[in-house]
Amino acid sequence: MRNSGRSKIGLGLLGGCLAFAGAVPGGADELRIGYIAPTTGIFAQVGKDMVDGFQLYLDEVKNDFGGAQVKFIVEDEQGKPDTAVTKARKLILQDKVQMFAGGLLASSGYALAPISTSEAIYVIPVSAADDLTQRQLSKFPYIIRTGWTSSQPSHPFGQWACDQGYKKIAAVGADYAFGYEVIGGFQKAFENCGGQIVQKIWPPLGTKDFGPYLPSLRQDADAIFTLMVGPMSLQFPKQLAAAGNKKPVIGGGTSYDEFVLPSMGDEVIGHVSALQYSAALDTPKNAEFVQKYRAKYGKVPSYYSETNYTTAQMIHEVLKRNNGKWPGGPEFIKQLSALKFDTLRGPVSFDDMRNPVQNIYIKKVERKKMFGYDKEELWNTVIKTYPNVSQFGQFDKAEFLKQPVYGRDFPPCKFCE
């Protein structure tokens, strides 16, 4: 009896695997876009914003990209790089996608880039790891980034901080690659115009209690620079205010992105951050987008929503120029990177390293009414625009690429004691 029971289990397992194992054939005018986002796990909410942004655009054009019918296949990366790779390979092997997009964390970006091929290119709307389109670009001929590099907003932001008359700034940032790159970029730009970063504190990713870090903040600093992500963004300003901080607070875009902003309180009013998008961008185009998005999904779009909406728009534009025919991966990348776009976030073109050149907005958190909503809410009001900023900002590209990628100890903290 025991034997037959066991073999049944084995056969059942095999049968189960086989039953699902059929390849999906593609029609002539079908564009298959694979999309990888964390739809379960701790990043599920961000993943939802990413997918919703893309989906909103597809709904607007009824999945029709210049004659090509778009098949949008979402896969769950579960916030783990090796699951992202497995899912991307599923999209390539089984769904035969022409391109895959998405990936949230820098680690997912680094994991996905090497599996892109001329048959299945990788479009990167979110993952912001600097080196994907900098020092390591030559390894990945089949990627193009439609989002940003982590340090891209930091370069003009450092200059802005100098212009405000800040001399000494203390930095507090999440202890991982994204944090190093945002703060590194800020430090380079700020020290380039005469400022001094006098302290760098690295709480671990996911820290909820900043008690041990706050008292050690340098009293002689003129301002505090923060780089928080996820739940950290909520906790840090609260605890900083509770500790009686009177210094101006500025920070990386994710510290105050619309993804967390509605959950924040008055403690963040007056805080300033830099990013390539703000939901409070006062253009008719953006107003329409915010209203539509809010009506459909019940929340203000974050940059995660915007960058994916815009990515869909860019892909559409290229397909339109090819009358709905897929031009092939390398040709698609070539055409896309030669185009100029008028997007929600403003004009976007590409540099020769396949990264967007775009406006960087310096934004201040304010409580006010916008876009005809009758309640006062927190918005990231744009107070200054740096037009057409490339990933190298004010620096010379060749020299920039000679320095190592921003890290925990680069640039070195010369003015820390």
Added chain:
Amino acid sequence: MLKSQRAKIIVVATVLAAVAAIVPSTNSFVILLATRALAFSILVMSLDILLGFTGLASLGQAAYLGVGAYLTAILATRYGFGLGFDFWLVVVLGIAVGAALAAVFGLLAIRATGVYFLMITLALGQCVWGLAYRWNSLTGGDNGINLRERPRFGIDLAHDVTFFYLVFAFFAVSLLAMYVLVRSPFGQSLAGIRERELRMRILGYNTWLHKYIAFIIAGGFGGLAGVLWAHTAGIVSPENVVLTTSVDALLMAVLGGAGTLIGGVIGAFIVFGMREYLSTIVPWWQYVLGAVYVLTIFYLPGGLMGIPERIRQRRSSSPDPKKLVLLPGT
């Protein structure tokens, strides 16, 4: 007893042969998943030696997978080592590193039992995770390390089917080795320790040494799983060493049935199937997986491998409750 044992071996061998024969002719994504599940199965089986046969529930088994995987990735990307015939040297090194780490951790962990053993292995596992996460210059920190190519020695492992067979071969050899191990007198004395350590000590066995050696052997197989995992996934990141990976391995072993070796393999296939295959079909795969866990704990304390036993119990008029509820380590 002997007869049923032989029948069991025949069934397992037949199923494995069927897997080896059928999988390569399926969809290439299924091949990839089967390869992943097989590589991870080696880790689950190594854990089963501790959990099922020695009665030690370890929460740090991913550490050995991690060192094996990081060793492979670092040698390959920094020194171009292990991409030809020297791959076999990396396999040996991977096993050695896993075993060596277990030898160090074992000194700290083996003295404890039960919950304390669980806590110590958890802490040690997290130490390895911390190193992987923070030692940026060596491990690439959070970004991990990409392996851009698989070894090539006469045969080209970049081809997924070829690689599947390689992993399958390693898996089969590991299964056989572990089976021989647990059936050996040494394995029997481990079972004795699991059932009643005090009695074994009174009988004159050095139980500490037995457990220590089992711990090192499990570490060695964990290291081997790591070497294969690095080439299977193509990326090594702190995610491979984090607590949840250890917990996954533990759950797979319990789901399939601890103390059966093959149960862990079934558990691995089910979990990988749900997490990486079912999730591509339905968004509510987590509920299915959760239900499977809960139902197994409620109705099959011996795991899925306990099903034939249960059926037999039901058919025979006098059920033997002692055999039914046999959760090792309790």
